[in-house]
Amino acid sequence: MPEIPKGFTRLAGSERHLPAQARQIGPADPNERIEVSVYLRDPAGSALAGQLEHQISQPGQRLSREEYLAQHSASSEDIARVEAFARAHQLEVLAVDRAARRLVLAGTVSQLCSAFGTELHYYEHEGQTFRGRSGPLHIPQELEPIVVGVFGLDDRPQAQPHLRFASAAGASAPVETATVSYTPLQVAQLYNFPSGLTGSGQCIALIELGGGYNSEDLTTYFQQLGLKPPTVVSVSVDGGENSPTGEPNSADGEVALDIEIAGAIAPAARIAVYFAPNTERGFLDAITQAIHDTTNAPAVISISWGAPEVDWTRQALTTMNEAFQAAASLGITICVAAGDNGSSDGVNDQKAHVDFPASSPYVLGCGGTRLEAQNRQVVSEVVWNGTASGDGATGGGISDVFPLPAWQANAHVPPSINDQHQGRGVPDVAGNADPQTGYQILVDGQSTSVGGTSAVAPLWAGLIALLNQRRGQSLGYLNPFLYQHYTQLLQQKALRDVTSGNNGGYSAGPGWDACTGLGTPDGTLLLQALLTSSAS
Incomplete structure (x- = not known):
């Protein structure tokens, strides 16, 4: 362990653990120059969370960006203290983002290890090499109340894309499980998305x-659908770039899926794609950059990447959740895929786990169904669970990190099957995700069919862009409205309850469940309910 400087203390929540099978290769190059993002406290404390808890009656209440900056941006005093700390350790301050409450510091590995009381080594794990650390970070005691997280020292891969390609077994499977696929427009028609809306004036991140x-x-994909291609712009975060690999089974499949579903649903929307490294720092910085981007100003953000809650540091969970709070207060809706590995979320400890960031109470967690249709009508919709054939299953369950939100208190969220504790229930809504009833996409020149809850997040994001366009105002933090009015939305058939199936540890049933949440949408009837609510 490194020697901790006098007057330093542990940074709460910064502890990291190495993967069980990670093999240390050697020390990190002391002269390698790296960057870290330092996130600071909200000067208003927990006031933002308190305001959002009471945002029940109707969606759309929000702060202007000017109001947010005045109340919740990093204070000049806090910034000055961190800048002084950086100077004392020969670190360069590359950027200060007051709205995101983030400073970017740069220095050598040696300087940063000294500044934060840690050691960095190179490790090999599952065929990849990363720079990693274990144990906590340390900061001067006077910074303890100010700094909520330091990210970028450890660059191990953090998240997985939640998409599934249809297994080869589907081709020779029995008729009832044979592969079918839909265009996004066909899925939108089955969910009765409102016609005559294009997402004009909206930006989807x-x-x-x-x-x-x-x-x-x-261009080819949207022409095949008979649509004008949407405007797509790339935004670089922490050096991340639009870098197609040429392999459809790579992350290219995720990128294409997200753009093509969101763009087909809302073809006149601007689609801003934030490319970042797959690290805790990259993921967090991409989210805060999208939320506070005044150039593209997205009103809805779609996230199809995540990892089990146990794979995150507490500082990352806390800081990202605070970013989602900021988005909610600014009227930005965030749709997040709930995961593709059933109630275990891919963790092999015989316990149930939920995926983060879908488990944040400030996002719309999106679960998955198997959708079957005949003659342009839904004939069957059940929980997506193709585990037996290797096709995955929708994530969902009870958070081990976040408590039950006030707006979920009457949803009859069951206790965790692990230890009976109460917590945030995941997901909130659902949509077609089974790769055996998947989406037709074009990636790296190849037409293919894919599923996964990765498809559900951009599907809901596209729908919300249409709803925002028609209302003339963004929906923003939608969860309280959906739960408060759930019985009414069911009666109006604006939400369709999915009551059959399971994801391993949890089963579907009437009302909210830990597989498909409140159900799948009838887009036109949901729009009517929202317009009626706004008028009342």
């Missing part, structure tokens, strides 16, 4: 942690 897209693919 997509968070991507690898891969890329080819403009030629997008």
Whole structure:
């Protein structure tokens, strides 16, 4: 362990553990120059969370960006203290983002290890090499109340894309499980998305942690659908770029899926794709950059990447959740895929786990169904669970990190099957995700069919862009409205309850469940309910 400087203390929540099978290769190069993002406290404390808890009656209450900056941006005093700390350790201050409450510091590995009381080594794990650390970080005691997280020292891969390609077994499977696929427009028609709306005037943000897209693919894909291609712009975060690998089974598949679903649903929307490295720092910085981007100003953000809650540091969970609070207060809706590995979320400890960031109470967690149709009508919709054939299953369950939100208190969220504790229930809504009833996409010049809850997040994001366009105002933090009015929305058939199936540990049933949440949408009837609510 490194020697901790006098007057330093542990940074709460910064502890990291190495993967069980990680092999240390050697010490990190002391002269390698790296960057870290330092996130600071909200000067208003927990006031923002308190305001959002009471945002029940109708969606759309929000702060202007000017109000947010005045109340919740980093204080000049806090920034000055961190800048002084940086100077004392020969670190360069590359950027200060007051709205995101983030400073970017740069220095050598040696300087940063000294500044934060840690050691960095190179490790090999599952065929990849990363720079990693274990144990906590340390900061001067006077910074303890100010700094909520330091990210970037450890660059191990953090998240997985939640998409699934249809297994080869589907081709020879029994008729009832044979592969069918839909265009996004066909799924939108089955869910009765409102017609005559295009997402004009809206911006949808997509968070991507690898891969890329080819403009030629997008032009061809949308022409095949009879649509004018949407405007797609790439935004670089922490050096991340639109870098297609040429392999459809890579992260390229995720990027194409997200753009093509969101763009087909809302073809006149601007689609801003935030490319960042697949690290805790990259993921967090992409989210805060999208939220506070005044150039593209997205009103809805779609995230199809995540990892089990146990794979995150507490500082990352806390800081990202605070970013989602900021988005909610600014009227930005965030749709997040709930995961594709059933109630275990891919953790092999015989316990149930939920995926983060879908488990944040400030996002719309999106679960998955198997959708079957005949004659342009839904004939069957059940929980997506193709575990037996290797096709995955929708994530969902009870958070081990976040308590039950006030707006979920009457949803009859069951206790965790692990230890009976109460917590945030995941997901909130659902949509078609089974790769055996998947979506037709074009990636790296190849037409293919994919599923996964990765498809559900951009599907809901596209729908919300349409709803925002029609209302003339963004929906923003939608969860309280959906839960408060759930019985009414069911009666109006604006939400369709999915009552059959399971994801391993949890089963569907009437009302909210830990597989499909409140159900799947009838877009037109949901719009009517929202317009009626706004008028009342």
